[in-house]
Amino acid sequence: xxxxxxxxxxxxxxxxxxxxxxxxxxxxxxxxxxxxxxxxxxxxxxxxxxxxxxxxxxxxxxxxxxxxxxxxxxxxxxxxxxxxxxxxxxxxxxxxxxxxxxxxxxxxxxxxxxxxxxxxxxxxxxxxxxxxxxxxxxxxxxxxxxxxxxxxxxxxxxxxxxxxxxxxxxxxxxxxxxxxxxxxxxxxxxxxxxxxxxxxxxxxxxxxxxxxxxxxxxxxxxxxxxxxxxxxxxxxxxxxxxxxxxxxxxxxxxxxxxxxxxxxxxxxxxxxxxxxxxxxxxxxxxxxxxxxxxxxxxxxxxxxxxxxxxxxxxxxxxxxxxxxxxxxxxxxxxxxxxxxxxxxxxxxxxxxxxxxxxxxxxxxxxxxxxxxxxxxxxxxxxxxxxxxxxxxxxxxxxxxxx
Amino acid sequence: xxxxxxxxxxxxxxxxxxxxxxxxxxxxxxxxxxxxxxxxxxxxxxxxxxxxxxxxxxxxxxxxxxxxxxxxxxxxxxxxxxxxxxxxxxxxxxxxxxxxxxxxxxxxxxxxxxxxxxxxxxxxxxxxxxxxxxxxxxxxxxxxxxxxxxxxxxxxxxxxxxxxxxxxxxxxxxxxxxxxxxxxxxxxxxxxxxxxxxxxxxxxxxxxxxxxxxxxxxxxxxxxxxxxxxxxxxxxxxxxxxxxxxxxxxxxxxxxxxxxxxxxxxxxxxxxxxxxxxxxxxxxxxxxxxxxxxxxxxxxxxxxxxxxxxxxxxxxxxxxxxxxxxxxxxxxxxxxxxxxxxxxxxxxxxxxxxxxxxxxxxxxxxxxxxxxxxxxxxxxxxxxxxxxxxxxxxxxxxxxxxxxxxxxxxxxxxxxxxxxxxxxxxxxxxxxxxxxxxxxxxxxxxxxxxxxxxxxxxxxxx
Numbered sequence: 001x002x003x004x005x006x007x008x009x010x011x012x013x014x015x016x017x018x019x020x021x022x023x024x025x026x027x028x029x030x031x032x033x034x035x036x037x038x039x040x041x042x043x044x045x046x047x048x049x050x051x052x053x054x055x056x057x058x059x060x061x062x063x064x065x066x067x068x069x070x071x072x073x074x075x076x077x078x079x080x081x082x083x084x085x086x087x088x089x090x091x092x093x094x095x096x097x098x099x100x101x102x103x104x105x106x107x108x109x110x111x112x113x114x115x116x117x118x119x120x121x122x123x124x125x126x127x128x129x130x131x132x133x134x135x136x137x138x139x140x141x142x143x144x145x146x147x148x149x150x151x152x153x154x155x156x157x158x159x160x161x162x163x164x165x166x167x168x169x170x171x172x173x174x175x176x177x178x179x180x181x182x183x184x185x186x187x188x189x190x191x192x193x194x195x196x197x198x199x200x201x202x203x204x205x206x207x208x209x210x211x212x213x214x215x216x217x218x219x220x221x222x223x224x225x226x227x228x229x230x231x232x233x234x235x236x237x238x239x240x241x242x243x244x245x246x247x248x249x250x251x252x253x254x255x256x257x258x259x260x261x262x263x264x265x266x267x268x269x270x271x272x273x274x275x276x277x278x279x280x281x282x283x284x285x286x287x288x289x290x291x292x293x294x295x296x297x298x299x300x301x302x303x304x305x306x307x308x309x310x311x312x313x314x315x316x317x318x319x320x321x322x323x324x325x326x327x328x329x330x331x332x333x334x335x336x337x338x339x340x341x342x343x344x345x346x347x348x349x350x351x352x353x354x355x356x357x358x359x360x361x362x363x364x365x366x367x368x369x370x371x372x373x374x375x376x377x378x379x380x381x382x383x384x385x386x387x388x389x390x391x392x393x394x395x396x397x398x399x400x401x402x
Numbered sequence: 403x404x405x406x407x408x409x410x411x412x413x414x415x416x417x418x419x420x421x422x423x424x425x426x427x428x429x430x431x432x433x434x435x436x437x438x439x440x441x442x443x444x445x446x447x448x449x450x451x452x453x454x455x456x457x458x459x460x461x462x463x464x465x466x467x468x469x470x471x472x473x474x475x476x477x478x479x480x481x482x483x484x485x486x487x488x489x490x491x492x493x494x495x496x497x498x499x500x501x502x503x504x505x506x507x508x509x510x511x512x513x514x515x516x517x518x519x520x521x522x523x524x525x526x527x528x529x530x531x532x533x534x535x536x537x538x539x540x541x542x543x544x545x546x547x548x549x550x551x552x553x554x555x556x557x558x559x560x561x562x563x564x565x566x567x568x569x570x571x572x573x574x575x576x577x578x579x580x581x582x583x584x585x586x587x588x589x590x591x592x593x594x595x596x597x598x599x600x601x602x603x604x605x606x607x608x609x610x611x612x613x614x615x616x617x618x619x620x621x622x623x624x625x626x627x628x629x630x631x632x633x634x635x636x637x638x639x640x641x642x643x644x645x646x647x648x649x650x651x652x653x654x655x656x657x658x659x660x661x662x663x664x665x666x667x668x669x670x671x672x673x674x675x676x677x678x679x680x681x682x683x684x685x686x687x688x689x690x691x692x693x694x695x696x697x698x699x700x701x702x703x704x705x706x707x708x709x710x711x712x713x714x715x716x717x718x719x720x721x722x723x724x725x726x727x728x729x730x731x732x733x734x735x736x737x738x739x740x741x742x743x744x745x746x747x748x749x750x751x752x753x754x755x756x757x758x759x760x761x762x763x764x765x766x767x768x769x770x771x772x773x774x775x776x777x778x779x780x781x782x783x784x785x786x787x788x789x790x791x792x793x794x795x796x797x798x799x800x801x802x803x804x805x806x807x808x809x810x811x812x813x814x815x816x817x818x819x820x821x822x823x824x825x826x827x828x829x830x831x832x833x834x835x836x837x838x839x840x841x842x843x844x845x846x847x848x849x850x851x852x853x854x855x856x857x858x859x860x861x862x863x864x
Contacts, residue, residue: 151804155794278492278499289852299848301812
C-alpha cells in the first residue's frame, strides 16, 4: 500500500489536539495529512475522565482555556455532534480549612479572568448539594464548566477533519520525520511517504522521540489515570465534582452512569497499554461511597485507564520548535488536556498559517526544558519513571483529566 | 512446597473439578473459586433445593458423569480450599482479586487453571429481549436447577446440539413443546453420519431425541430464516420462513441460542495471547494440547478455551493439572497425559462434525433489523450501531464500543460482543477475524461499590 502525499501540513498524532488542528487548518484552506499509529482519539483524548474544566488551572493556561471554552457549546456546528457536552458547573470540594483557604486563594488569583467562580460555605453547600457527604467544609463552584463524552468528542473531531478533506491515515505509525529543504519528509506505515511544508507533533505520550529527533529532547513521562464506572443510576450528581488536593473526581453522565477517578493504573508489558490496579479501583470505589451516599449500593461495572503524557511542571508543551522552522509541538497535557485541546488546535493552525497566535502561549515553550539540569539522565518514551507507578494519587491541578 | 503459593483453579465445572482432583492427587492444595453455590458448572448444575427428582431425571444419559463429578469433588473436602459464590473480578501480576460475601480477597497464586466455561451465543432477532425469551442454556438451567419451565407452551429455536437436547428434556418433563426451529438446512445433519465412527453413542442419542420428539408430534422445522419473536409485553408467538413458506405459531416461552461461546475474559486479564478460531468464529486464548497458554504457569481447560463439551472438559481439566504439576517438577504419569491428549484430539475431530451439522447462521447478522436491540445493557439498536460505524468510519470492534456504547454495559460484551463483531464485519465487508476483539477489563463482572479488603486475604495466600 505505497502512497505519496504532498501536503501543506503533516500532523503526527490524531488525538483531540491533532484532529482539531487538522480541522482548523482545513478551515483555512490548507491541505492536511493527519497520521495516527493506531486509531484517532483512541488514546488519552478518548479515554480520559471527560471533565471540561477551567477551574483549577494555573493562570498561564487560562487564556487558552477561555478560548477553548467558547468552542465547547458550538461543537454541533463544528463537528456535527454535541459530544454530550453539559454545562453542569464544576464544583471543587474542600476537606478542611487549609483546603478551603487554597480555594479562596485560587479564586482571588484568577479573579481577572472572568471564570465566574463562586465560593460556597459549609451550610450553603449542604443545602445546594445535599448528595455530597463526608467531611467537606466548603467548595468553589465554576458554573460555566461542565463535562462531555471524550470517546465521542475525540472521534468526532477526527471524522469532521476527514469530512473536511484532511487525509486521515490511521494505523500508520510515523517511522521517520526529517527536515528536507523548505519542508519535511515523513515515512510512515507501509510505504507511505509524505512531503509537508509544516509539521505538527501532537503525538501525546509518544511525542518525546519526535522532539528528540529534531534536537530538542524533553522530559516526557507517562501517567495512567484510572476510572471506575457504575451501572446507570437515578440522577444524583448535578455538577462535575473534584476535590482540592486530589484523590477523587466524579461526574454522572446523561445515561446515569457515574464516572469516578482519582487513582492511577499501571502499564502492561506492552507499555502502550495499561490497566487499572485492583487497589486503585477499590480505593476509588470506597472514596466514592463515602462522599456520595446515594452510590453506596451501586455496582461498579467497568474500569478503564489510558496512557497520557506528563511533563515535570504539569504544563504542556505548545508552540514552535526551538530548533526547526516549520515544526510545532503540542503535547504533554499531564492529565488536563481535554478541555483546552480544541483551543490548542486553533492556536496551532494560526501558528502554521501566520507564524503567530493571538493567544498567549509563551509559558508552554519547549525552550523551558533547554536547561539540561532539569532533564532526567535518559529520555525514552518507555522509561520506568514514566509509568506513574511510584507516584502518589493524582495531585491537584492535574487530578482531573480535563 | 512450603513458601510457594497454592494453585488457583477458577471454575468448579467438569474441567475445574478434574483439575482440582489431579492437583490433590499430586500432593498440592489448590484454591477453587466458583461463582455458583454448588459445584458442577452449568451442565451438571445442582438443584438449589432438593425436590425429589433423581439424577436420571435431571441429567438424563449423563447422570452417571454428573454424580461422579459431584461425588469426587465432595471427596476433596479438606484437601482443597473451596470458595463457592465467589467472583474472580481481577487478575494482575500473579494476584487475583476475588469478591466473596461483600469483601475483597486478594490471593497470590502459583499456577492458575482457568476453567471458566461458556455461555450461550446469540444473534439478536426481533423480540429477543421480550419477557419469556430465554437462551437455550438458560432454559435448561431453569429446568435443572429451579425445577421450572420457561412457559407452558414453548418453542426452541436456533442451532447447536443443545437445541434438540433441551427440547427433549422439556418434553420429558411434561411441558408442551410447540416446535423446534433449526437454523440449519436439513441436509446439514447428514454430517452426523461422519460422527458415527468417532462417537456412535452420542450420534445415536441425538437421533433418538429427534425421533422421540417427532413421535410425540413436536413440529421440527429446518432451514429456518427470518426468525422473529412476537408479543408486545411478553412472548405471544414466533414467526419464521422455511420450506418457502411463512409460518406462525403461538407460544408463551421461547428458548433461543446459536450454540455456545467461550468465557475468555480472565485469560485476557492474565495476559494470554489470543488467536482467531475459525470453527468457533471467535478469538480464543492460545494453548497447547496440554492446556499451557503463552503465559508461564497459566493453563486453560474446558469450554472457556474453545467449545469442546463436558466430556472434553473433564479430560482437559485433568491434563492442565498434570501440566501444572510437570511445570512444578512433580512426578506425573506421561502415559496418562498422552492418553488424555489422544482422547481430546478425538473429541476435537467430533467437534468438526457437530459444527457442520449445526452451522452458525452468520448471514443473520446482515439481516438484523435496524430497530432490533443489539446491546441490551446499553439499549443500542442495530441501526444505531450501523449509524456509528458510518459516522465515525469504524472498522474495529473496540472503536465501535467507544463511539456507540455497544458492549459497554453490565455484561461487558458477553452477550452482544459476538453479534457486534458479526455486524461490524458485515457492514464493513471485512472478515470476522479482521474486526478485532473487545479488550477485557476488570471488573470481569459487576462488583459492589463498597467492597472492603478482607483481613484474611494474605493469610490464605501463604
